[in-house]
Amino acid sequence: MLENNLIVVTGNQFQLNTKNTSYVMHNENGMLTHTYYGKRLPNVNHEYMAKRCRYNGDFQSNISANLPTLDNALLEYPVFGDGGITAPALEVLNSDGTNFAEIKVTGYNIIEGKPKIEGLPASYAEEGDNVKTLEVVTKDEVSGLEVRLYYAVFYDFDVITRFVKITNGGKNAVTLLRALSANLAFDNKGYDVISNYGTWAKERQIERTPLAHGATSVYSNCGSSSHGANPFLILAENTATEDFGEAVGMALAYSGNHRMTADLGRYGVVNMSAGIAADNFRWNLNSGESFSTPEVVMSFSANGLNALSQNFHKIVKNRVCRGAYRDARRPVLLNLWEACSFTFTEETVKSAADICAELGVELLVIDDGWFGQRNTDHCSLGDWYVNEEKIRGGLKPLCDYVNSKGLKLGIWFEPEMICPDSDLFRTKPEWAMKINGRKPTETRWQLMLDLTNPEVCDYIYSSIANILNGANIEYVKWDYNRTMAHIGSAFLKADQMGEYYHRYMLGLYGVLERLVTDFPNVLFEGCASGGGRFDIGMLYYTPQIWTSDDTDAVERAAIQYGTSFVYPMSSQSAHVSVCPNQQTGRSVSMQARHILALTGSFGYELAPEELTDKDKEYIKDFIKFYIENYDVFANGKYFRLSNPHTDEYAAFQYELNGNVIVGAMRLKTHAINLQTTIKLKGLEPDRVYTDVKTGDTYYGAQLMEYGLRINAASYTGDYQTVMWQLK
Numbered sequence: 001m002l003e004n005n006l007i008v009v010t011g012n013q014f015q016l017n018t019k020n021t022s023y024v025m026h027n028e029n030g031m032l033t034h035t036y037y038g039k040r041l042p043n044v045n046h047e048y049m050a051k052r053c054r055y056n057g058d059f060q061s062n063i064s065a066n067l068p069t070l071d072n073a074l075l076e077y078p079v080f081g082d083g084g085i086t087a088p089a090l091e092v093l094n095s096d097g098t099n100f101a102e103i104k105v106t107g108y109n110i111i112e113g114k115p116k117i118e119g120l121p122a123s124y125a126e127e128g129d130n131v132k133t134l135e136v137v138t139k140d141e142v143s144g145l146e147v148r149l150y151y152a153v154f155y156d157f158d159v160i161t162r163f164v165k166i167t168n169g170g171k172n173a174v175t176l177l178r179a180l181s182a183n184l185a186f187d188n189k190g191y192d193v194i195s196n197y198g199t200w201a202k203e204r205q206i207e208r209t210p211l212a213h214g215a216t217s218v219y220s221n222c223g224s225s226s227h228g229a230n231p232f233l234i235l236a237e238n239t240a241t242e243d244f245g246e247a248v249g250m251a252l253a254y255s256g257n258h259r260m261t262a263d264l265g266r267y268g269v270v271n272m273s274a275g276i277a278a279d280n281f282r283w284n285l286n287s288g289e290s291f292s293t294p295e296v297v298m299s300f301s302a303n304g305l306n307a308l309s310q311n312f313h314k315i316v317k318n319r320v321c322r323g324a325y326r327d328a329r330r331p332v333l334l335n336l337w338e339a340c341s342f343t344f345t346e347e348t349v350k351s352a353a354d355i356c357a358e359l360g361v362e363l364l365v366i367d368d369g370w371f372g373q374r375n376t377d378h379c380s381l382g383d384w385y386v387n388e389e390k391i392r393g394g395l396k397p398l399c400d401y402v403n404s405k406g407l408k409l410g411i412w413f414e415p416e417m418i419c420p421d422s423d424l425f426r427t428k429p430e431w432a433m434k435i436n437g438r439k440p441t442e443t444r445w446q447l448m449l450d451l452t453n454p455e456v457c458d459y460i461y462s463s464i465a466n467i468l469n470g471a472n473i474e475y476v477k478w479d480y481n482r483t484m485a486h487i488g489s490a491f492l493k494a495d496q497m498g499e500y501y502h503r504y505m506l507g508l509y510g511v512l513e514r515l516v517t518d519f520p521n522v523l524f525e526g527c528a529s530g531g532g533r534f535d536i537g538m539l540y541y542t543p544q545i546w547t548s549d550d551t552d553a554v555e556r557a558a559i560q561y562g563t564s565f566v567y568p569m570s571s572q573s574a575h576v577s578v579c580p581n582q583q584t585g586r587s588v589s590m591q592a593r594h595i596l597a598l599t600g601s602f603g604y605e606l607a608p609e610e611l612t613d614k615d616k617e618y619i620k621d622f623i624k625f626y627i628e629n630y631d632v633f634a635n636g637k638y639f640r641l642s643n644p645h646t647d648e649y650a651a652f653q654y655e656l657n658g659n660v661i662v663g664a665m666r667l668k669t670h671a672i673n674l675q676t677t678i679k680l681k682g683l684e685p686d687r688v689y690t691d692v693k694t695g696d697t698y699y700g701a702q703l704m705e706y707g708l709r710i711n712a713a714s715y716t717g718d719y720q721t722v723m724w725q726l727k
C-alpha cells in the first residue's frame, strides 16, 4: 500500500509523490542530482539508482572512474561553467566579468499548499487540496547567489509544477543571462519528441520525431508564445501510443519568448528544459534583489499520451483558470466579426440581437470597429471611446436593448496596441514601442504600446474599466495582432533593455490581474490573431481563448487536436461559421460545423439575418442539446479517437459519469472505406450503454474492443460527420 506522502525527505534523498507518480532527487555532497521521474515508487531508499550519475562532490576535479565528465551526471539545475557541455539552466554574468556559479544545497523547506509567484500567472492550490511544496535552497558561497528550486506537488492531479527564485545575496551586482524554470535530466530510453509548429490559421500542428543527439527546441523570439511554437514539449517512449507507454510533458505558464528543449548528450543523458528564451534576455540583479522564473507544469503518464493530456486538462481547467467562469457555464455566443468586419451600426447589432434571442444564443459580441474612427484596420487602436457615428447614443442604450432581449453584450479590445493614426499616438508618441532615430515596423498599420511603462499600463486599465463601468458589458475579447519588433522604450534605461521582453509580460499580467480582480463577473477571452498566444499564462486570466481565425471545421479538426495535447477543451473557443468558409472556401454541412465546434466554449461567427428558416431550426435544437449536455463537454474526459493528420476520420469522445458523446468526421473518401468502426475509450467494460437516438444497446467492452459501426451506405463523401450520444 503506497502512503499518501507528498514529500518525503530521508537522509540525502528527496522523494515527491503524486497518486500515480514519484519524482526523486539526491543531494550528492551539495550537488542536487535527479534520480527518477516515473510510476509511483514506495518511499524507500533509492540511492542505488543515483549511483550511475554519482557526482563526487568536488567541482574542481570531477574526473573519476564513475564519472567521465559532468555530461554523464543527471543534474537537477545545471549551471553554466561547471564543465558540462549540455545547455545549462542558469547562466550568470558576475561583476568581475566571469560567468561561473556553483550552487550547492544548503537546506530545504516543506511548505503547505503552494506559494504565489509574484507578478506571474501560476497554478494554485485551493483549501482542502492535497498540495505541498518542496523548496530546495542552494547557494554559491563565493558570490552569495542564492537559487531556490520550488516543486509543488499536486497529489490528486498527478502534476508537479516548478519554478526558481534567484536572489543576489552578495555585495556585487549580478546579471542573469539565462534563468530557466526547470530542467529534467534522465537516461535516454529511446524517446520521441512530440512538439508543435504552426502559423496564423494553422496553429499547433503536432509533429513527432525521434529524439536525436543535440538540442531539439520549440521556441519563440517574437515577444509572444506565438502561433508557431506553443510552449509545450512531450517526450514519449518511441513505442508509446495514445493509450500505452510512458510520456512526460512540460508546459510553460508564460505568454512571451520561451524555449522548450530536449537535449540528448553524448553519454545518453537527456536534459529536458523549459523557460524564458535566453536570446536577448538579461536581468540585472543588484545586491538583495530577486528574480522569479515563470512556472512550468509537468506531468508523467505510464498509460500513453491521452492520459498525459487528461492530467494537463484537469490541472489547467481547475487550478490555473480562475474567476466566475472557471466553473459557471459559459454562454453560447455569437460574434459579429466574420459577418460585419468594420461595417455595422447599432441597428445591425439590434437586429442581430433580435434573431439571437430567438435562436437561444446567450451572448452577442461586437468585435473590432466600435471605437475611435475605426472603419478599417488602418487607424484608432488606443482610442477606446465609442464611435457614435456607428453606435448612436453610445454603448449603454445598445447594451440595454441587447439585455432586454435576454442576451449579454460583449465587446472587443486590442489593448496593447497603438496606431500611428490615433489620437493616442498624436498625444503620447513616446508610449509606442520604438527605437529612437529609427522608423518602427508597422504590422497591420499598428505599433505596440510600451507596457514596461506603468503609466501605459494604467492607461490601458482605465480605458477598459471606463467602458465596462459605462454599460453592462459582460464579456471582453482581448486581442493581440502583431509580433514585437524594433524593441525600444522611452521609459527604460539602456542597461534595462535586455529586460524588455520580460518586463513587458509583467506589465501585461499586471493589467490583466487588476481587471479580473475588479470585474470578477466579466468573461475575458484571449485572442492573438486567432490562437497566437494560447498558453497557460493567458489562461490564468482568460479561461477561454480564440483557438484560431480558421473557422473551417476540417482545419479545426487538426488545430483542436493539437491544442488538446495540453489545453482543456473548455479553453478552446470554437465557432460555427458560414460556408463557403471565409478562410479556405471549403463547404461542409451545418452538422459537420456544429459537431466540430463542440467544446466547452461553443459559439457562432456569422450574420444571423442570413440564416434560412431551416438553419434556424437546426441551430435552436443544437443549442438546446449543447446546453443540456454542457457538463459533458466542459467537465468530461476528452479522448482523441484518431489522428486527423493520418487517419480516415477525425474522431473524438467526451465521457462524464457514463454519458458519452462521440463525434467523427470523414476526412478521406475512398471507393472502399477501410475503416468501418470507431473504437471508444475509457468506458466500463461491463456497463451497458444505450444509443440515445436509436435505443441500441452495447456493452462498454464491445464499444472499446470492436467499436461503433460507421454506416458505410449512408456515410459516403468527404466530411460527412456523425455524432453519437450514449448513456
Ligand code: DGJ
Residues within 6 Å of the ligand: 337, 367, 368, 412, 479, 481, 527, 528, 529, 530, 546, 548, 549
Ligand atoms: C483578429 C482576431 O483573431 C479576429 O477574430 C478578429 O477579432 C480580428 N482580429 C479583428 O481585427
